Amino acid sequence: ILAAVDTYELDEAGIEGFISRLTQDFLRICGFPIHCVLWDKDTDVLKLAARFRDNRNAALDYKYAFSKVKEYIKSGEAASALHVVKNIAEQRQLKGQDLYRFACDVIDILKENEFPSGSLIDEFHVKARGVSDEKLLSLLGELFKHLSDEMSALTYNEYYITYAQKYISENLCENISLEKVAESVALSPAYFSRYFREITGSRFIDYLCQVRVDKAKELLLSPEVKVSDIHELVGYHSRSRFYALFQEKTGLTPHEYRRQHLNRI
Secondary structure: OOOOOOOOOOOHHHHHHHHHHHHHHHHHHHOOOOOOOOOOOOOOHHHHHHHHHHHOOOOOOHHHHHHHHHHHHHOOOHHHHHHHHHHHHHHOOOOHHHHHHHHHHHHHHHHHOOOOOHHHHHHHHHHOOOOOHHHHHHHHHHHHHHHHHHHHOOOHHHHHHHHHHHHHHHOOOOOOOHHHHHHHOOOOHHHHHHHHHHHHOOOHHHHHHHHHHHHHHHHHOOOOOOHHHHHHHOOOOOHHHHHHHHHHHHOOOHHHHHHHHHOOO
16 A cells, blocks of 8 residues: 655644554554554655565464454365465465464463353364474364364354353353353343343353352362362352352252262262
8 A cells, every 4th residue: 555645734643643543543443563664755665565565464463363353264265274374374484383382372362252162272272282283284274174064063142152161161160150251252132131041042040050050069079179168269258158149059058069079989
């Protein structure tokens, strides 16, 4: 993109401010960054344009690439997502450990967002370590395909409910409320509550209680975790309230559950 502006009335600071505002506005409006260079009328514009063309891809911002990968996966275009990664790797001459780190950065961004298969994303770090570049890209393509298929199988509401469930599991020890979870997926509490029950078959509060009890059962199987600490680890400030809920759901107190199940191991 070439822009002609009259800067003869601007001092050095004014020109720097103009360029700064231009790049910020371009990123905000168009979604990807540009690199600005100021030149005078005697510059060979054709050579300048050729230089920009040669270096354009090398200057591509990673964040933009990540956003395109997510966009393609969500729309069912796993092959296009992989193509973005391959292009960046080629342009930046990423090989070996550099390529591995870049691929891990890509999938970590995916894990931070709305993709349900966090376990598969975690496995990639292990499977791809030390393999050839060709094998690494093949594994990445397989992961993209799985995530893409997974996302395309979800309806609009299932997508947000799945993300809400992920939010609950990752923030279980916090003071979780219907309002907070609805806010995490940018839905109104009433709308979220209705569709949560429709898709999961459970009221939100019942689901939350069951998830907390299931997590407590898991922690009770770890002898190094004190029973007296578990209520806080699953998000209850009141120990008596947690004990009552746990006994209601399992028929056992936490201590009884630990003794009974640890003896079977």
